[in-house]
Amino acid sequence: MIEKDMAFVLIDLRLAGEAAKGFIPGSVSVPGKDLAGAKAKFPADLSAPIILYGSGAEDGFKTVRGWGYKETTVLRGGLEGWTQAGGQLKTGNLETVISYVPKPRPGEISIEEFKALAEKGAADKIILDVRDPDEVANGRIRGAINIPAGKLTERAAELPKDKEIITHCTTGIRAEMAYDDLKELGFKVRFLNAVIQIDKDGKYEITKK
16 A cells, blocks of 8 residues: 555554654554544544554454444554564654545546446446455445455456456445556456445445545
């Protein structure tokens, strides 16, 4: 996400004094003991990716996810995993104010074009739903193919290279990651950067972020 200049919020849950000795660049300090009362600091956009690390990250995940941020995750391996992967650390005082500004992304398909494709289909395009199976079980767009974003690289051979692939998820975050993966593999691809809700009958509602 850093390399692709994607907008996200990175939260260091350690006490400020400990965090100042070495933190991931771009982190915002919200000590775990203060997290429950810090909801007002977080973005109004519930689709914002929130990444947590530090002591109590699992509990922090439950708290933030409970506020409605569906793209909340815990950094695998935490700070140690980051440094082992070659990530650099900064020292000094961390930011304490969260700033989240979504950025227009290359490869986006317009909501209007996506709706037309979902309603009428197109011989040269397919819709790829990259949500997890439990999400898809609650409803999917008629005719869409489902391959979870985390399985996409290993299952890419299931997709045709003679058609344009349009990816979507719930908020656009995983759809963009799928777009990046498929583009690197040589597919013609775009993604829906919007919030979409789908019911059991395949009816959907799309909201611009």
